[in-house]
Amino acid sequence: MSIVLFLAGLVALVVGAEALVRGASRLSLSWGVSPLVVGLTVVAFGTSAPEMAVSVGAAASGATDMAVGNALGSNIFNVLFILGAAALITPLAVHVQVIRQEVPMMLAAGLMLVVMALDGAVSRPEAALLLALMVGYTVFLIVQARRAPAQDQGEFAAEAPASHWDRHWSVQTLLVLGGLALLVLGSRWLVQAATAFATALGVSDVIIGLTIVAAGTSLPEVAASITASLRGQRDIAVGNVVGSNLFNILGCLGLAGVVAEGGLPIPEAVLNFDLWVMMAAMLACLPIFMTGREIARWEGGILLAYYGAYTAYLILAAQHHAALAAYSTVMMSFVLPLTIVTLAVMVVQRKPH
Numbered sequence: 001m002s003i004v005l006f007l008a009g010l011v012a013l014v015v016g017a018e019a020l021v022r023g024a025s026r027l028s029l030s031w032g033v034s035p036l037v038v039g040l041t042v043v044a045f046g047t048s049a050p051e052m053a054v055s056v057g058a059a060a061s062g063a064t065d066m067a068v069g070n071a072l073g074s075n076i077f078n079v080l081f082i083l084g085a086a087a088l089i090t091p092l093a094v095h096v097q098v099i100r101q102e103v104p105m106m107l108a109a110g111l112m113l114v115v116m117a118l119d120g121a122v123s124r125p126e127a128a129l130l131l132a133l134m135v136g137y138t139v140f141l142i143v144q145a146r147r148a149p150a151q152d153q154g155e156f157a158a159e160a161p162a163s164h165w166d167r168h169w170s171v172q173t174l175l176v177l178g179g180l181a182l183l184v185l186g187s188r189w190l191v192q193a194a195t196a197f198a199t200a201l202g203v204s205d206v207i208i209g210l211t212i213v214a215a216g217t218s219l220p221e222v223a224a225s226i227t228a229s230l231r232g233q234r235d236i237a238v239g240n241v242v243g244s245n246l247f248n249i250l251g252c253l254g255l256a257g258v259v260a261e262g263g264l265p266i267p268e269a270v271l272n273f274d275l276w277v278m279m280a281a282m283l284a285c286l287p288i289f290m291t292g293r294e295i296a297r298w299e300g301g302i303l304l305a306y307y308g309a310y311t312a313y314l315i316l317a318a319q320h321h322a323a324l325a326a327y328s329t330v331m332m333s334f335v336l337p338l339t340i341v342t343l344a345v346m347v348v349q350r351k352p353h
Contacts, residue, residue, distance in 0.1 A: 006193035012186025016179045017223030023175025046180040047220035048247040050187035055252040059260035069209020077218045079281040080307035086229040087300025109249040122264040127257020134250035183220040191216035
């Protein structure tokens with residue numbers, strides 16, 4: 001039954017992502033809003049609905065470790081896996097607004113979360129502040145979109161699909177709503193099936209949240225971003241990931257912290273490792289995006305390799321494997337410093353054009 005549920009979830013995600021990206025991109029033209037802003041709001045928030053549902057539901061039921069692990073794990077998955085996979089399909093052009101505005105906002109939200117979590121918990125007042133910032137950010141984007149130069153619409157129109165049946169706003173709205181519904185439903189089926197598999201192996205809530213549940217609830221972002229990449233809607237592909245990360249920190253953890261009795265305690269393992277992995281992954285976006293305003297295929301390959309390395313670490317840690325110490329030493333002493341040096345050289349040698 002779990003296998004059937006898993007396969008049905010995959011089908012729902014693929015169909016839902018296609019409908020959502022098509023509807024959102026056409027609707028952006030009807031409203032005079034850029035695809036980038038649609039990716040940062042409608043698509044990003046919509047595809048983050050599973051993370052919201054899982055984190056808030058887990059927090060309300062007392063499974064706060066699952067709530068925290070899901071949000072942080074989804075952010076790591078978004079940057080390393082989704083951007084990596086989408087860039088391998090086609091190099092992703094990064095809008096200048098993402099470099100100057102959205103990435104700094106994402107990093108600021110992550111830094112704020114780190115400061116809040118240093119005492120071992122995100123209190124209810126702190127969570128309410130995160131949620132209020134999410135509302136303010138959304139309002140700011142909408143106001144900003146209304147002031148966009150009129151000449152930009154020519155660029156947006158050139159990226160629109162050439163079909164006629166979905167030209168009316170009512171059809172576009174139905175595509176968005178239907179796509180979101182399929183994404184949420186498909187993600188729920190996938191998470192249920194995957195959690196059943198993981199639980200049978202005796203894995204902890206934190207590990208399940210950081211891996212199976214995080215990847216499962218992020219599958220809508222995978223489907224939406226990769227579909228957008230294949231369709232040439234590259235602003236939506238990148239904006240979706242950055243917007244989803246902001247939504248996960250401010251919206252998911254904010255609402256989960258408000259709902260949870262006593263706020264959200266941060267597991268020690270997450271505070272010592274996973275929180276910093278999330279910050280490192282998001283920080284890596286800045287030099288990669290700045291070097292030519294494009295995520296090249298080889299850079300996407302590096303991101304994917306790091307997600308594989310992170311997942312391998314979690315598996316070794318969950319099993320208390322004897323190779324964990326040696327693996328950690330190699331990663332910290334050789335791989336990470338080499339990556340930092342490579343990124344620094346890229347920033348120096350390549351200028352945005």
